[in-house]
Amino acid sequence: MSRNLKGLVWLSSLLVVFGSAALIVVAILVDDHHPLSTLSPVGRQGKDIAALINPIFIVAGVVFFLVQGAVLALWWRYRVSGSDTGDGEFGYYDDEEFPTQTHGNNKVEIGWTLAPTVLLAVISVFTLITLFALDDVEASDEEMVVTVVGQQWWWEYQYHLDGNTSTPPDIVTANELVMPVGVDIPLDIKSRDVIHSFWIPKLNGKRDAVPGRSHDWVIQSEETGRFRGQCTEFCGLAHGYMKMVAVVLTKEDFAVWRDNQIAPAEMPTEGTEAHAGWQVFSQQCASCHVVNGVTSAANRGGESTEPDTWAIYQEHSSNDAGAYLGQDTLVAGAAPNLTHLMTRGTFAGSWYDLYLDAGNHIPYLDLADGGTLNRGELEAWIYNAPERKPAAANELRGMPARTSLSPQDIDNVVAFMSTLD
Amino acid sequence: MSITQRTITDPATIGTEDKLALPAGPAVATRPLGVFSRPQGSEGWTSWLFTVDHKRIGIMYGAAALFFFLVGGAEALFIRLQLATPNGSVIGAGTYNGVFTIHGVTMVFLVIMPMAAAFANYLLPLQIGARDVAFPRLNAFSFWCFLGGGVLLTSSIFIGGWFQNVPDAGWFNYAPNSGVLFSPHKGVDFYAVGLQITGIASLVSAVNLIVTVLNMRAKGMSLFRMPVLTWMLLITQFLLLFALPVITVALFLLMFDRLWDANFFNVAAGADPLLWQHLFWIFGHPEVYILILPAFGIVSEIIPTFSRKPIFGYHFMVASGIAIGFMGWGVWAHHMFTSGMGPLSVAAFSVSTMFIAVPTGVKILNWLATMYRGRLRFTTPMLYAVGVVSMFTIGGLSGVTHSIAPSDTQQTDTYYIVAHFHYVIFGGALLGLFGGFYFWWPKVFGYMLNEAWGKASFWIMLIGFNFTFGPMHILGLQGMSRRIATYRADEGFAFWNMVATIGSFVIAVGVLMFLWNVFFSTRAWRRAGKPDVGPDPWDARGLEWMTASPTPEHNFDTDIEVERFDDFWHRKYGRNEQGRIVRAAKAEDIAHDGSNTNVHLPSPSYWPLVLGGGISLVGYGLIFNLWIAALGLVFLVGALYGWCLEPADDPDAVHSHGAGHDDDDHSDLHSKPVAAEASHAEPDPDPDSQNEAVSSG
Amino acid sequence: MSTVNPPQTDTPNMSTPVQPAAEAATSATGVTEANGSHAHPTDWLYVKVAIALALLTAFEVFTYFESVHGWSDTALIVMLVAMMVLKFFLVVAFFMHLKFDAPIFWRLFVFGVVLAMVIYMLMLTAFRYW
Amino acid sequence: MADVLMSEAQTTDEAHHSSTGLSNEKLAMWVFLGSECLLFGGLISTYMFNKDRIGPDDIGPSDVFDIPFTSVSSFVLLMSSLTMVFAVSAITRGDLRSNRIWLATTAALGAVFVAGQVYEFTAFYSEGLGFTTNLFGSAFYALTGFHGAHVTIGIIMLMSLYVMSLRGNLTSERAETVEIIGLYWHFVDVVWIVIFTIVYLFPQ
Ligand code: HEA
Ligand code: HEA
Numbered sequence A: 001m002s003r004n005l006k007g008l009v010w011l012s013s014l015l016v017v018f019g020s021a022a023l024i025v026v027a028i029l030v031d032d033h034h035p036l037s038t039l040s041p042v043g044r045q046g047k048d049i050a051a052l053i054n055p056i057f058i059v060a061g062v063v064f065f066l067v068q069g070a071v072l073a074l075w076w077r078y079r080v081s082g083s084d085t086g087d088g089e090f091g092y093y094d095d096e097e098f099p100t101q102t103h104g105n106n107k108v109e110i111g112w113t114l115a116p117t118v119l120l121a122v123i124s125v126f127t128l129i130t131l132f133a134l135d136d137v138e139a140s141d142e143e144m145v146v147t148v149v150g151q152q153w154w155w156e157y158q159y160h161l162d163g164n165t166s167t168p169p170d171i172v173t174a175n176e177l178v179m180p181v182g183v184d185i186p187l188d189i190k191s192r193d194v195i196h197s198f199w200i201p202k203l204n205g206k207r208d209a210v211p212g213r214s215h216d217w218v219i220q221s222e223e224t225g226r227f228r229g230q231c232t233e234f235c236g237l238a239h240g241y242m243k244m245v246a247v248v249l250t251k252e253d254f255a256v257w258r259d260n261q262i263a264p265a266e267m268p269t270e271g272t273e274a275h276a277g278w279q280v281f282s283q284q285c286a287s288c289h290v291v292n293g294v295t296s297a298a299n300r301g302g303e304s305t306e307p308d309t310w311a312i313y314q315e316h317s318s319n320d321a322g323a324y325l326g327q328d329t330l331v332a333g334a335a336p337n338l339t340h341l342m343t344r345g346t347f348a349g350s351w352y353d354l355y356l357d358a359g360n361h362i363p364y365l366d367l368a369d370g371g372t373l374n375r376g377e378l379e380a381w382i383y384n385a386p387e388r389k390p391a392a393a394n395e396l397r398g399m400p401a402r403t404s405l406s407p408q409d410i411d412n413v414v415a416f417m418s419t420l421d
Numbered sequence B: 001m002s003i004t005q006r007t008i009t010d011p012a013t014i015g016t017e018d019k020l021a022l023p024a025g026p027a028v029a030t031r032p033l034g035v036f037s038r039p040q041g042s043e044g045w046t047s048w049l050f051t052v053d054h055k056r057i058g059i060m061y062g063a064a065a066l067f068f069f070l071v072g073g074a075e076a077l078f079i080r081l082q083l084a085t086p087n088g089s090v091i092g093a094g095t096y097n098g099v100f101t102i103h104g105v106t107m108v109f110l111v112i113m114p115m116a117a118a119f120a121n122y123l124l125p126l127q128i129g130a131r132d133v134a135f136p137r138l139n140a141f142s143f144w145c146f147l148g149g150g151v152l153l154t155s156s157i158f159i160g161g162w163f164q165n166v167p168d169a170g171w172f173n174y175a176p177n178s179g180v181l182f183s184p185h186k187g188v189d190f191y192a193v194g195l196q197i198t199g200i201a202s203l204v205s206a207v208n209l210i211v212t213v214l215n216m217r218a219k220g221m222s223l224f225r226m227p228v229l230t231w232m233l234l235i236t237q238f239l240l241l242f243a244l245p246v247i248t249v250a251l252f253l254l255m256f257d258r259l260w261d262a263n264f265f266n267v268a269a270g271a272d273p274l275l276w277q278h279l280f281w282i283f284g285h286p287e288v289y290i291l292i293l294p295a296f297g298i299v300s301e302i303i304p305t306f307s308r309k310p311i312f313g314y315h316f317m318v319a320s321g322i323a324i325g326f327m328g329w330g331v332w333a334h335h336m337f338t339s340g341m342g343p344l345s346v347a348a349f350s351v352s353t354m355f356i357a358v359p360t361g362v363k364i365l366n367w368l369a370t371m372y373r374g375r376l377r378f379t380t381p382m383l384y385a386v387g388v389v390s391m392f393t394i395g396g397l398s399g400v401t402h403s404i405a406p407s408d409t410q411q412t413d414t415y416y417i418v419a420h421f422h423y424v425i426f427g428g429a430l431l432g433l434f435g436g437f438y439f440w441w442p443k444v445f446g447y448m449l450n451e452a453w454g455k456a457s458f459w460i461m462l463i464g465f466n467f468t469f470g471p472m473h474i475l476g477l478q479g480m481s482r483r484i485a486t487y488r489a490d491e492g493f494a495f496w497n498m499v500a501t502i503g504s505f506v507i508a509v510g511v512l513m514f515l516w517n518v519f520f521s522t523r524a525w526r527r528a529g530k531p532d533v534g535p536d537p538w539d540a541r542g543l544e545w546m547t548a549s550p551t552p553e554h555n556f557d558t559d560i561e562v563e564r565f566d567d568f569w570h571r572k573y574g575r576n577e578q579g580r581i582v583r584a585a586k587a588e589d590i591a592h593d594g595s596n597t598n599v600h601l602p603s604p605s606y607w608p609l610v611l612g613g614g615i616s617l618v619g620y621g622l623i624f625n626l627w628i629a630a631l632g633l634v635f636l637v638g639a640l641y642g643w644c645l646e647p648a649d650d651p652d653a654v655h656s657h658g659a660g661h662d663d664d665d666h667s668d669l670h671s672k673p674v675a676a677e678a679s680h681a682e683p684d685p686d687p688d689s690q691n692e693a694v695s696s697g
Numbered sequence C: 001m002s003t004v005n006p007p008q009t010d011t012p013n014m015s016t017p018v019q020p021a022a023e024a025a026t027s028a029t030g031v032t033e034a035n036g037s038h039a040h041p042t043d044w045l046y047v048k049v050a051i052a053l054a055l056l057t058a059f060e061v062f063t064y065f066e067s068v069h070g071w072s073d074t075a076l077i078v079m080l081v082a083m084m085v086l087k088f089f090l091v092v093a094f095f096m097h098l099k100f101d102a103p104i105f106w107r108l109f110v111f112g113v114v115l116a117m118v119i120y121m122l123m124l125t126a127f128r129y130w
Numbered sequence D: 001m002a003d004v005l006m007s008e009a010q011t012t013d014e015a016h017h018s019s020t021g022l023s024n025e026k027l028a029m030w031v032f033l034g035s036e037c038l039l040f041g042g043l044i045s046t047y048m049f050n051k052d053r054i055g056p057d058d059i060g061p062s063d064v065f066d067i068p069f070t071s072v073s074s075f076v077l078l079m080s081s082l083t084m085v086f087a088v089s090a091i092t093r094g095d096l097r098s099n100r101i102w103l104a105t106t107a108a109l110g111a112v113f114v115a116g117q118v119y120e121f122t123a124f125y126s127e128g129l130g131f132t133t134n135l136f137g138s139a140f141y142a143l144t145g146f147h148g149a150h151v152t153i154g155i156i157m158l159m160s161l162y163v164m165s166l167r168g169n170l171t172s173e174r175a176e177t178v179e180i181i182g183l184y185w186h187f188v189d190v191v192w193i194v195i196f197t198i199v200y201l202f203p204q
């Protein structure tokens, strides 16, 4: 290889090694526009974790530079060139001066066994402190417990305002977890089918939702805003599309939100588009979806030829390990509760925005100044959901297509949905 | 009382002559089943099918692994294409899930493991101065069984339509997502059955190689004179030996659930899905060391050779390997930090994991110390070896950051993990194995791979590799989850994903350059009239270089007697009066030229192939139709029967000593010396040779 | 005659062989073999072991019936495990000759048994919520 | 003396060099048995973990186990270990006839055990405990089934030895083969010792 080429290779290797390291550092420093970033936490737990790992990143960085530096230095200092011409002739180097034949040095060995040991011992102390601190969930002022139920491929939140998870929830909503700022919110994480994992990176690490088990977790935010999340345990077909959002409100706003959620939906006045929409909904949708106050067992009769997943939902909605015993199957039969759909900023596992100018917009609060409904996407969803988001609808997982609906029907249904605020 | 004494000629052996050692007795039949005569000879392609020669088996392992690497790599390129842009639609979500699953499975079980097995098969007997492994037929069986399992797994890609029946629950296949309810097509059955079959192959070969190392060493080759590679391979085999039964249990439970409605992962019946996770990772973590230790061994052969120094801290290298092997058993739950284990378990596994950095660090630093003050020749193998030192460290350091349990709750199942394991696997295991290809290519095929192409391909691969997986650190920390078929445009992942995708195609170019190099070098060698590369083209250290290239079928012409660590090197070099190291003999003069034709070798056999094929048939049968399984069973039983009645050595074979020797599978691997041992150089006042008695006593 | 270990044992990574007294007859070179002076286990020894095994089994089964009379579960389990271990040891040591055989067998097997015990006990404990 | 032995060995066959002085086959068997520990360990832990994970009205261990019956069959298996060592010691003595007798006895005792297991399985099944009934059923049948399969393989190997012996192919020179298969047999017995205690005798 020619000298020039060699220089080039040297340069590029330097570039690659140190360049990639530098890029990581840059990426860490410039962390805008990454709604899921772990690098700029706003929650107490997230900050604790960052406080633990950031110095460790630095230690690792130092070790990285030491080792890479040593590799390059040794390379530079001790390389012999010339004989590796690549012509296939490797002589015996009889004339070559041999380096001193060192076989080892016990002191050195013990040194570099002990040094990392001590370093890691220190690191493990801090790790354990943080670990147990995070686990020690102080009795928060918050009485409310939210049961988080993962299922293919969206999230359900059941708010138990009195903290008693054994009674029916006061509020049932989907995908967007609304919570007050500054308090630890105890979560009770469960799953209806396979393993999912609940993760709002800016607030806290993740915790798996394992069917048959119930896991305690806690999240907190020190700022208001919308924080994105993603299901992070592979859960089948649409795992990538199973997202969620934590909406953090001031305590006052949260109280307003809460009171609104508890209220059932109102029946649209007869003769309106919305009422026609309600009729369609009762027949086509209510076999799965609940809208408190306007769907009931009676109007779930309809023409639907779908299996009655409502029954499955009923069985599984009281979800704990014991509840499964004796049942044959365990599938995601439930569908999101739509009572206050319009107060959410996203739908379908938070994959789609419900409003066009979503941004940091908190729909419930700002609806007055008119978020623009993402009508096209919502209509497309109602018409043919599996096309908008992968689903195994014929296996009762995900929302089935409703291609039999006429454009008029869909308009009506959307009109009905627009009343659900 | 009739106890026949086994020969103990080796002064360095254990000396625990076993008074219960019972004789194995004479052979019983020469015409198995009375119908077939045995396969004979070693010419032609059929001879490859029936061979029991560890070298040919090694080559076949290597070729199969390279093939599967192309398959797994092509799958990876599809992953990268799909992820190149947000809202990607190159392959749909369903196919994507199948692709990354089969990519992971292929790369781990059908690429890295068999590639390591290739080196183990080819080199292990040579490095300990043996004529073959302990059970040559079992060795052949291992290969065919592995190949059967690999073909079965890979065939899932197209059986019943492209990607219709491919495993799609991730390579660790968590229950209950892997249950029939959630994965109703046959993909997971392929996974369960295929891994079971490759598992049998690995288990058998682990037993075989362990016995080989313990029992088949040349005279004087005490354990602490074995090359580091042999040691690392031995540790790997022990890890396999104890780890495989665990996944066997897990896979059986899964199979019972899927095929016969058992309840092990049926949550509705009260099962706890975490059982699968524990069983899988009890296997899975030792498995990652199974992937890396052979590469560590290879690096430990290459660096001393091209530094012209012995490995620094040999005993610490061995001990740290053993330590990694041990510690690897106590850390599995670091893959489950977020699964809902209690904090005490999390704490214990977190801390135990961290400390694996210590023995691994010892290795890294000893390699650096070997290079220190050496005369470094950056040949292609050396580039790869140093690449491992550098790249593996990156992956190891990110591994340590995973072991910090609280922060792992942020990292797990993100691309930060994907970055970690590709750095350790690609940057560690695969680069090491590729370095091994370049290093031992002349030994195996008798000619060198072209150095210029080799170096170019190395640099392209290395650069592509860093551009592919380096950005994944950033992506992961920015919150990109793994195993997602696509991502939203407003999540800020687009740029680095595009970089990674471009990088992966750069790797592909590097790989293609390697393939071209093989083709090009072979052609150049043929055109040049097949010049002899000599036994020892790199001026290397291990016993494998002490025989002709390519290695003759019988390995060594005479029994080897080893006097110290790096014996072959010490035979080449001595010290003159001034104490300077000088060449005492040419490798050609010391090395065996392969001219001994009077060596009795184990005879080829049909049965390993039939048995391996039978097992795969049973596998297909379990998936599709039990009648096929019954047919497979017929083959299986027939093969076993034929196998048992057939002596390992065919007394009718050409080089036979005649009848009367027993059917120990290893019989006659040591021939009578035909020539006196080549004269030795002045004994080198080598600390190793003096340490020996103390260190191993 | 005492056991003379050769200067270079082949399994340096394992501790000094656990050589039961009976092993003493075997010298490093195995020469004494031919003198027939070693204590090869006799059939009578096997019978004695079998009797011990039978008695232990009988007692084990007895605890089962006796448990009806209200022994604490823990006590029962401790006793049962003790007897199980003893039976295990008897079969392995005598019937499988490990007591008399080359120490490497002993180490290989014990390694497997201990590893399995440790790993799986760890696993079962990790399922607890602590 | 050593010289004598060595020269003798050289005249017969040089090939018997082995670094540890132990035979490959026996070493391999022990290595394999080490591995089997983790297999059965996994199955036993799976059983222990799952046996109580059944509903309150489900059929459980205490509903089906018939301890006296299983005790007898366990005892039979235990004693087959004794006959197995007799077989080994017979062939070392060169007593081929007794060797055959003991081999056959061992196989027969093993068969009695397996038959007992088959009976037990059918009895449990008729009481309503199938493989798919609940977690206890699945775990129980998987564990004992695996063990039963091991015993069955052992019986087949013993029978093969018997046939070999009849044909005159199993002379005292091949005593080690019998010993190795004996090792397997004892191991299977030892596993049952553990299973019997943990599965059957532990207070439910
Ligand atoms: C070749 C395979 C290989 C190797 C060798 C390793 C090595 C290590 N791995 Fe990795 N790992 C994988 C393959 C491998 N891993 C795979 C495939 C996965 C993902 C599986 C999946 O989920 O699909 C994984 C996942 C994984 C996880 C789980 C992450 C998660 O999913 O949440 C963790 C957690 O602790 C981890 C840790 C480690 C550690 C601590 C090491 C250590 O052994 C590394 C030690 C090395 C060094 C530290 C560098 C050299 C040392 C020095 C220079 C000394 C000085 C250093 C210090 C003082 C720090 N690995
Ligand atoms: C064991 C080794 C190994 C190796 C070597 C690789 C190599 C590569 N891997 Fe990986 N990978 C895994 C093991 C490995 N992988 C595992 C275990 C997983 C986890 C799976 C899971 O989550 O379940 C994973 C997952 C994984 C992901 C994450 C998927 C996801 O989570 O959604 C990605 C994404 O980029 C990826 C990319 C790559 C790339 C680009 C390469 C490249 O380095 C590949 C380079 C090779 C080539 C480019 C081949 C070149 C060949 C040709 C061009 C010829 C083709 C022609 C013919 C076939 C005739 N891999």
Ligand code: CUA
Binding pocket: A150, A151, A152, A153, A195, A196, A197, A231, A232, A233, A234, A235, A236, A239, A240, A242
């Ligand atoms: Cu739910 Cu991934």
Ligand SMILES: [Cu+2]
Binding pocket: B284, B285, B288, B331, B332, B334, B335
């Ligand atoms: Cu691991």
